[in-house]
Amino acid sequence: MGIIKGNNAGEQLNNLSFQIRESYKMARTSIAYSIIKKGCKKVAFTSSTKGEGKTITSTNIAVALAQQVGTRVLIIDCDLRRPRVHSAINIEPFPGLANYLNEECQLDDIIKDTGVDNLSAICFGAIPPNPSELLSSDSMHEMIKELEKRFDYIIFDTPPVNVVIDAVPMIKESDGVVIVVRDKTTTYANLNRTKESILRAGGKILGVIINRVKSSEAKKGYYYQYK
Template identity: 45%
Template structure:
């Protein structure tokens, strides 16, 4: 495991504007992320949710921003959290947190790296990161192999919560594969951008693999769209 904490570099500090739970932990939006965590846990009746996939119906709908902020929020509440960039096609987490992406998830899944070689500490206490690693030619095959189950089992023993940022459901099959091996799935749905048909199709695709869809987080909801008193609102809905 990497044992040296890194400060966010200049580029990540610019991207870090999206990490409002880190830059403004007392803000109304940061408080909403804390509430979301509580609501997600209430969606599980028989067992505690320890692994979550964050996804969206289509690209550029904010699922990485939401998953990153959710991970930071959980970590700051003394939950030992690990965030995994499971988007092996368009990874972003290494840039957001200012981390190296030379070795990551793709190396582990292809058996070219051990687990301790791919876990990196972040600037946030209690939050570790696994970046995507080099983009492989066969993301779906890697994510669908036995190795991902071994990874989740090991991380379940080391961490309180495992969060995976995965590709959009309607674009590739990667998320369906991941959804079948985690405790829950959260859809990110931006108001005014996501289409009703797109969201319905994504939900049906997840249900085909018997995924536990915890609900949807509606983002990019502004005062002009909803009458909400703040500038932007995040909430989870079943």
């Protein structure tokens, strides 16, 4: 699976193999048709544990969504303990989400251009001592309400739900949740716990994306699944 980096992230997505590129587009289409509503669609990406490819997947799908004509997309790094979005697209993380929620800057200060047409990002800004409290705060809720007026899609890159509870507020804010799993790494037990955690939080599971499948299996049609 390709990692997007730098100001040519959209170009790099185009340069991925046809199979991977089409898989991102297929996931993009599935997400679009899984959320039937007017206005901004909010999607949370999570996983069971760290290292399953959640940020790579969410950023690449954000790029794929932004490549649709007239579609404004924002990705927010909500993993305030192990933030990765800024490194995935190679942008400055400061100021960011934690700075805004602590009233250190204005909203426009943290919405950053990614170099990809129609794609913006909000990075972490700082690693706070109380990430779950910040994400569940009234300020976070009000910020999202304002952002809904500006974007067609908001992608939340959230922490793994089996590790910390920080993802729960964003699951509640979202219209649906995508679970990212790593082939031959994520266990069925962890996946079931993830599913139950999301459902207990009132989340709607849109599907499961499987990545890091070996190319030999990809030829059989299993490289990238969205169900």
